[in-house]
Amino acid sequence: MSAQVGQGAVPPVDAPTPAGDQPGPRPRRRVLRRVLLALLVVVVVLLVLAGWIAVRATQTVGALTDARDAVGDVQEALDAGDTGALRDALPRIQDAAGRAHDASSDPVWRAAEHLPRAGAQLAAVATVSAALDDVATGALPATTAVTDLLGDGEGLRGPDGRVDLEPLVTAAPDLVAASVVARRAASDVAGIDTDGLVGPLVGPVEQARDGLDEVASALETGAQVATLLPPMLGSEGPRTYLVAALNSAELRTAGGIVGSLAVVRADGGALSLVDQRSTDELRGIPEPVLPLTAEEVAVHGTGLGRFVQNAVMTPDFPRSAELLAARWQADVGGTVDGVVATDPVAVAALLEQVGPVDAPDGTTLDAETLLATLLHDAYLRYPDLEAADRFFADVAAAVFGALASGDGDVRALVEAGAQAADEGRVRVWSAHPQEQERIAATTLGAAFLSGPFEDAAGVFLNDGTAGKLDYYLRPTLTVEELRCSGPDPTATVRLDLAFDPPADVTSYPLNVTGTSGAVPVGSLATSIALYGPQGAPPQGLRTDAGVVGGTAETVAGRPVTVVGSRLDPGGRATYRFEVPVRDGRVDVWTTPTLTSPGAVSAACP
Template sequence: MSSPHPLPASARTAGRVFAWVLAAALVALLAASVWIGVRAVAAYGHLMDVQSAAATATDALRDPATAPALVDAIAADTSAARELTSDPVWRAAEQLPWIGPQLSAVSTVAAAADDVATNALTPLSQVASSFSVDQLRPVDGRIDLAPFTTIADAARTSASGLSAARSSVDGLEQQALVGPVRSAVTEVSTLLGTTSEATDALARAMQLLPAMLGQDGARDYLIVFQNNAEWRSLGGIVGAMALVHTDGGSLSMTTQGSSSDFARYDDPVMDLGPEVTAVFGTHPARWIQNVTQVPDFTVAAPLAREMWSREFGVSPDGVIALDPVALSYLLAATGPVALPTGDTLTADNAVSLLLNEVYLRYERPADQDAFFAAAAAAVFDKLAGGAANPTALVEALARAGDERRLLLWSAIPEDQAVLADTTLAGPLPPTDATQLGFGVYLNDGTGSKMDYYVTPETTVAWGECTVDDAGRASGTVTLTLTLTNNAPADAATSLPEYITGGGSFGTPAGTAKTVSYLYLPAGAELVESTRSDGGGFGGAFHDGRQVMSFGASLTPGQSASATVTVRTTVPGAAEAVAWVTPTADAALAPRVGDSCRGS
């Protein structure tokens, strides 16, 4: 029986052609999906091999001779993963909705990993294969400067390649990614960030150290030791000091001094400017003990240099600051150091001996200063004599720098440009695409060494938090600082007057008075601020940051806290961090933070 409305032959032919085309398209799509799926699985396997190799790289690279083989193995996997995720079918599928961004993220990560392995790490690994860390060990007080030049060029190439790879991964729109892919991209981004920063630090160090060690002419560096038993924003008051002379790789300590060598200056030695003066007054520019009250080492260091120049007639080429905790890290590399007093200074006892026991033992400040001078000279002699394990020494310096217990400023503009934007430069905490920066800066108000017994606990927490399609993080962040006086209940009578202050500065013996300065992130809006004692805050601005100050006087066992909440929107910053004054307690991290991953 025929259809009541038969189709013309041409229409039936067109229908069959359409059906075949549709079938062919479906088959092609299925084939493409299978093709992509198979290649994705293979690429995933290679990238997992890369991850496993990277996880063991740190241990393997302790023997630099193994570096080329390790990098070659990683490069073989990254090249395979890149090839598997860059063919025309894969690229075409990247234009599809939903699945496209996932595929694009995988190919971007594979390409970045391959660029790192084949271009960024290869030059450095080749240099490392012929380098021994023992080449950094001083011999008869002199360091051979030739290896630094060899490493410098390779380090710069590696740093540039890693930075480019990091930028390509960070440029991905993570909001379009499904959970597992987003997590993988975040992990790779973090790894590239850490590696990039480490390699950049190496490149800067290799460029800077030869000049500092006198490659192009003699240099003088003022080393100031911050005493964390009496807080200042960057760590503690400047107590003991030493001038170190370098020339052609040789090192010698030429002069030692202490805060007692410096009188109060009637007029500021330098103009602090209206903003710093509004926060701290002129004290940092009139007392050597107060130069580190300004939480910016590019301000504090020139003050110390100028004061040293006035008293000793030498203008140092730079200033280096470190504290007893940093010294304890160095002692882990040198081993125990014998002192003329009969004491043995070790990594375990350095902090307690230098920040507390010396005050219990010696009543006269002159005797205390003599002890500090002897300790500094003994440690320097051990370092200059080549006794330190080079690998352990590099690790100690890196840890101290990361914790902002080691700071460096140069009076030579070219050198200071190399230091800029590093933690060694001791800047104010930045707010940028990677972090939202608070500052928590503590200063003793007792005129004593009671801060050895005070514990600051700092927390940072995102409240409401969103990340938009452009990667901007928005919401509220709350910073809380709690101070606790852990001194003995009978501190007023059981501790020496030099530790308690004896009430000479208006604070009763045994009470610890702290003046805190809370630096809010640049551009943040203050929502709320409270204190546990119901008091208020002082206010000012420093370099685009609102500064909130308050004082707390605590008897033994007493605590006080302050809380501030800000609202902010920043380009991509998912990490809110607070830089806290480094204290005598190495277990208290000088950096705390909280992440926002969006809601």
């Protein structure tokens, strides 16, 4: 009979299990141990990987430091045109950049680039290292060709002034390939999002971005020159060019009225002056030499196509070139392969390298006296405007003769010409479509309306006095305020005009004080044309007194406002206008003058 188990009774106890049949640790403990072991392995692996990355990072930093030092030597060699020093420095930068790339491109580093936060830093270092390696091995070697050509000038031009085109033809393919490599590297670094980087890394990445962009731009310029210059200088047959000498004492959009025209022949690298005319020989005609658009007439009037002097009122130099070439063909005869325009500041910079020249009347001109003699003294010495224009043309011919003779240091001449082009003081158009397509994409082509400059704004000056008083005008253009945040970032651009003629200016000849009758004798009238970027809303010019009234038009998709300015002797005027900030920067084209270049820019930090 079984006993009843009630309250307080002891429950039955199971018999003990034989020792050989006892169960192992509970499954949960076994799993926990495995997890802990796995975590321990992961931690050890991570520590090893972290140590590996730390070692690689140290190697990368050391290599990049070596590369930075080598870059300084390369830059010094390029600046000095020292081919030997450049060849000595290249292996060092190639070795350093290669070590940096190797250290930051192994599988462990690449995998770590996917880590939160730290991955962005590693990816940025890897991108910069790879870009430097690409440029060091695939782009910088081509620069030795440039230094060979320009180091002492012997490789580019002979004593007779003829340009040896063969070295340029030989160097062109390597320069083109190098420019492609450099631009690709610059684009890779430009694509790094610096917002996700730690503070100490932002500065070096931005420096690398700016430096690579500078290298790419320089190589692209070199490639363009080496590709375009030989055929344009007659390597494939003679070329003829119409050269317009601009007179900055009477402003037009491009820098001054056309003071004289000349035809220059280029044949196998040799330049010769074929024909020349003063504007007195190319007087105004009743109808435009080419049909003008309604927009052109609204902004510039029919004088754009009727007067040679006014052909450069449009900010689009290809259009100016077409008008000048058509006028030359109509009045003189013959077609040209291109048109070149230069202002007196550019000529003075070149004259500084070739030395003084003598004008036919016995006047000796050098870089220090050219501007004053040409743009001021000549008009007092020759009150007759026709005589003054002939003197202007004679001086232009004398300077050309000096430049074509082979005098002057080639490297210095190239640098002076490049600086003048950067300031908008030299403009080029080619009648050959393939050449023109390349030229129009550069500031040298000055294709403000027809080129790829749709985001640029422009503010251009045209004299309204019909005299030579702009010799005393000092315009200054600045980006006064840059607002980079918000949905529609904008910038305030400021134009200052200062007019300081001599006290006795009212006694000067009419060819100086002006014949327009628009303002009292001795005062200055100026037309200011403001061009917004394509698609931008209309923007007016304003002074402290408010918005200035003027003519509003749309040209090539750009809002245009034209206003008039009057300055009495000693007068000052300040104008402001707003332009949109696009892609973090503002570019404003303007009229190059005796004291200021033809463009200003500003970029968001």
